[in-house]
Amino acid sequence: MQLIFSLLQQMSVFMVVAYLFTKSPAFRPLTGESIRRRQKLILYFVFSGFSIMGTYFGLPISDAIANTRAIGAVLAGLIGGPGLGLAVGFTAGLHRYFLGGFTAFSCGVSTTAEGLVGGLFHLYLMRQNGVRDVFNPRIALVATLLAESLQMLIILTLAKPYHDALELVEVIAAPMILANSIGAALFISIMRDQKRMVDKVGAIFSAKALKVAEKTLGIFSRGFNAETAAELVRIIHAETGVGAVSITDREKVLAFSGIGADHHSGKPLLSNYATQAIQQRKVFYADGVHEPFECPHSANCPLGSALVVPLMVDKDVLGTIILFEPKTKLFLRNNRSLGEGLASLLSVQLLRSRYEDQKSLLTKSELKLVQAQVNPHFLFNTLNTVISIIEQDALRAKDLLFHLSNFFRKNLKRSNDLSTLEEEMDHVNSYLTIERARFEDRLVVDIDIDPDLFGTQLPTFTLQPIIENAIKHGIANIFGTGVIKVLARRAGASIHIDIEDNAGSYCQKIEHGGLGMNLVDKRIKNLYGEQFGIAVNCQPDIQTQIRITIPAGAAS
Amino acid sequence: MIRALIIDDEPNARRELEKLLVKTGQFELIGECGNAVEGVKMINRQRPEVIFLDIQMPVIGGFEMLSMIDRDIMPHVVFVTAYDEFAVRAFEEKTLDYLLKPVRLERLEKTVEKLHEHLRTHIVPDYETEPLTRIPCIKGGNIKLIAPEAVEYAYTDQSGVHLMVGGELFNTDLTLKALEERTELLRCHRQCLVNIRQVDQIIPRDSACADIKTSSGQIIPVSRRYLKNLKKMVGI
Numbered sequence: 103m104q105l106i107f108s109l110l111q112q113m114s115v116f117m118v119v120a121y122l123f124t125k126s127p128a129f130r131p132l133t134g135e136s137i138r139r140r141q142k143l144i145l146y147f148v149f150s151g152f153s154i155m156g157t158y159f160g161l162p163i164s165d166a167i168a169n170t171r172a173i174g175a176v177l178a179g180l181i182g183g184p185g186l187g188l189a190v191g192f193t194a195g196l197h198r199y200f201l202g203g204f205t206a207f208s209c210g211v212s213t214t215a216e217g218l219v220g221g222l223f224h225l226y227l228m229r230q231n232g233v234r235d236v237f238n239p240r241i242a243l244v245a246t247l248l249a250e251s252l253q254m255l256i257i258l259t260l261a262k263p264y265h266d267a268l269e270l271v272e273v274i275a276a277p278m279i280l281a282n283s284i285g286a287a288l289f290i291s292i293m294r295d296q297k298r299m300v301d302k303v304g305a306i307f308s309a310k311a312l313k314v315a316e317k318t319l320g321i322f323s324r325g326f327n328a329e330t331a332a333e334l335v336r337i338i339h340a341e342t343g344v345g346a347v348s349i350t351d352r353e354k355v356l357a358f359s360g361i362g363a364d365h366h367s368g369k370p371l372l373s374n375y376a377t378q379a380i381q382q383r384k385v386f387y388a389d390g391v392h393e394p395f396e397c398p399h400s401a402n403c404p405l406g407s408a409l410v411v412p413l414m415v416d417k418d419v420l421g422t423i424i425l426f427e428p429k430t431k432l433f434l435r436n437n438r439s440l441g442e443g444l445a446s447l448l449s450v451q452l453l454r455s456r457y458e459d460q461k462s463l464l465t466k467s468e469l470k471l472v473q474a475q476v477n478p479h480f481l482f483n484t485l486n487t488v489i490s491i492i493e494q495d496a497l498r499a500k501d502l503l504f505h506l507s508n509f510f511r512k513n514l515k516r517s518n519d520l521s522t523l524e525e526e527m528d529h530v531n532s533y534l535t536i537e538r539a540r541f542e543d544r545l546v547v548d549i550d551i552d553p554d555l556f557g558t559q560l561p562t563f564t565l566q567p568i569i570e571n572a573i574k575h576g577i578a579n580i581f582g583t584g585v586i587k588v589l590a591r592r593a594g595a596s597i598h599i600d601i602e603d604n605a606g607s608y609c610q611k612i613e614h615g616g617l618g619m620n621l622v623d624k625r626i627k628n629l630y631g632e633q634f635g636i637a638v639n640c641q642p643d644i645q646t647q648i649r650i651t652i653p654a655g656a657a658s
Numbered sequence: 659m660i661r662a663l664i665i666d667d668e669p670n671a672r673r674e675l676e677k678l679l680v681k682t683g684q685f686e687l688i689g690e691c692g693n694a695v696e697g698v699k700m701i702n703r704q705r706p707e708v709i710f711l712d713i714q715m716p717v718i719g720g721f722e723m724l725s726m727i728d729r730d731i732m733p734h735v736v737f738v739t740a741y742d743e744f745a746v747r748a749f750e751e752k753t754l755d756y757l758l759k760p761v762r763l764e765r766l767e768k769t770v771e772k773l774h775e776h777l778r779t780h781i782v783p784d785y786e787t788e789p790l791t792r793i794p795c796i797k798g799g800n801i802k803l804i805a806p807e808a809v810e811y812a813y814t815d816q817s818g819v820h821l822m823v824g825g826e827l828f829n830t831d832l833t834l835k836a837l838e839e840r841t842e843l844l845r846c847h848r849q850c851l852v853n854i855r856q857v858d859q860i861i862p863r864d865s866a867c868a869d870i871k872t873s874s875g876q877i878i879p880v881s882r883r884y885l886k887n888l889k890k891m892v893g894i
Contacts, residue, residue, distance in 0.1 A: 479714060482740035483668060486759040490674035542669045544692070578716050581693055581801050
């Protein structure tokens with residue numbers, strides 16, 4: 103009975119050590135999901151240490167030692183697998199062997215076997231449920247119980263003389279099995295709690311990071327300037343709870359929120375950290391302990407530590423984001439990774455906004471190009487037509503010149519504007535009036551537009567290129583009369599504007615669309631979404647139909 | 659008076675040019691056409707001395723139209739265009755002149771001078787044209803474009819020139835001579851051209867004549883004059 107108490111006493115010391123262990127950096131590898139080789143080495147030393155400690159804490163009993171050596175070996179196997187279990191068991195066993203006594207050899211062998219038992223449990227658990235059950239105290243209890251029972255059998259088998267061994271086992275078996283099993287279970291339980299706490303803290307930080315990400319999303323897509331930076335630092339400061347947050351460009355502080363805002367806002371970049379972070383494109387960290395942050399602006403600045411992360415777009419550094427903590431507070435490791443993560447998140451946003459800018463610039467310049475491409479044939483043939491009719495029909499000639507002037511004026515209208523369908527049709531009408539004068543009875547135009555739809559908004563310069571295409575392909579590719587139809591009507595939640603010709607020529611070519619038509623499609627999609635835009639339906643030699651679909655809600 | 663023909667697909671452009679031609683007092687206008695197919699037909703029938711030819715016309719442009727006219731009746735050509743100045747310039751050395759629309763009377767008068775010069779010195783118009791890649795045919799009032807390779811044989815009779823294509827007969831306004839000059843169809847008879855790739859059999863007849871059996875089993879005559887050349891071409 104007294105043996106049980108003294109073993110439990112030993113165990114208590116053990117538990118204190120175990121508790122300290124879970125607080126130490128050596129415990130960190132166990133908080134992850136998988137254990138790497140280098141971390142296994144650390145665990146080997148730690149658990150071997152535990153195991154050997156168990157031997158030293160043991161009570162000498164008739165030339166043998168009642169001990170808690172098994173805990174280290176079994177847990178090493180349980181946590182790290184059979185390899186680690188065997189290694190720890192063998193090390194502790196070897197150590198025990200050299201201490202001597204009539205059970206020296208049998209104890210050495212049995213400790214190794216105990217490590218293996220833990221390892222076999224590990225393998226079994228991995229196959230069944232994965233890593234979570236490894237940290238189950240009940241399983242540790244059962245594993246150690248079995249391992250210790252095995253040890254007793256080994257002692258009985260190997261230790262000579264047999265009757266001494268039997269006598270010893272009768273005394274120590276129950277207390278040792280009990281103490282080791284409970285000890286292992288408690289140890290695992292402490293480890294599990296600690297691990298859970300680390301997971302929880304990690305989860306809190308992840309949630310925080312996600313929340314910041316969600317709130318800041320898209321702010322930088324409006325541009326990288328003092329206004330968007332101010333909005334960002336306010337959110338990041340509020341969500342992370344760090345002492346202060348700052349965003350800088352390459353020269354000065356764009357925005358600052360938190361402690362020390364009085365003497366940081368709008369100042370030029372003076373600290374070495376920021377300039378070095380920008381020049382070397384590296385993260386700079388003044389942890390406040392080994393390397394204090396020294397405020398370049400004020401000697402009385404309460405800030406004591408800083409993390410400076412460059413904001414990169416492609417390979418350019420646009421500026422930095424800086425997280426600060428005051429001298430009275432430690433800079434948390436988690437806040438450090440949070441800061442770095444935020445910087446890369448913001449960099450991606452900046453890259454995106456730059457890409458969007460370029461894309462829209464490109465579209466605009468492409469559009470300008472298309473608009474500038476007034477077909478010289480059209481111009482000179484129109485003038486020739488006017489000259490031809492001016493003598494016999496001066497009024498009609500005058501009318502045509504008005505249409506020509508209207509057509510050119512509309513062509514020069516700014517491309518990013520929206521127009522109503524009525525305005526678009528005005529543009530198209532001038533164009534078609536001129537074309538009809540040129541081709542006379544070779545061109546028939548049939549326009550059928552629901553008057554309710556005249557107020558519908560669509561990007562300026564949507565209809566004209568498509569109608570020009572229809573004329574070009576329709577008139578130019580048939581000997582007979584070209585018929586162009588323009589129909590606009592509501593179809594459920596959409597509006598369809600159909601442009602049809604009766605040539606049905608160049609089906610393949612037209613299905614790929616020219617630059618003009620692709621641009622029209624792109625602009626409608628940008629404006630209203632992917633389900634809208636242009637669809638081509640071509641029946642060779644019979645008809646080409648271009649359908650423009652826009653939402654019915656686009657009415658003004 | 660110079661016999662002239664206007665070929666342009668825009669009615670007002672034709673009318674304007676017509677007025678200008680009348681103003682010079684040098685032309686007898688024999689007609690005007692709105693496309694190349696009508697143009698070919700009119701040239702073959704009316705044999706104008708000069709044509710005023712638009713370049714951009716439906717389906718068949720001005721350049722292609724020239725390759726549909728046989729050399730014997732090729733008129734002088736004045737291109738009239740709104741913009742294809744560069745294309746015409748490349749062609750200029752061989753053609754008489756080109757005019758840019760809108761055309762001024764003063765500019766047209768220079769063309770008239772050149773034209774008189776050419777006619778006086780009997781310069782025969784001879785334009786290098788691309789080989790013919792499609793033959794405009796008429797069937798049931800519609801115009802169809804047929805690739806010369808698809809033609810089995812062509813023949814002429816009182817009602818015009820006919821093409822046999824895949825067992826179907828088409829009429830064309832092109833002359834047999836033009837087809838002979840601008841395609842690979844081979845003369846086998848005064849009134850007949852044959853596609854050498856579709857010759858199945860040459861059946862000798864009396865007095866050094868022969869018949870050709872085409873791949874679709876049609877029989878066409880070979881006259882003595884063309885038999886030797888035909889045999890050479892098929893490698894006999």
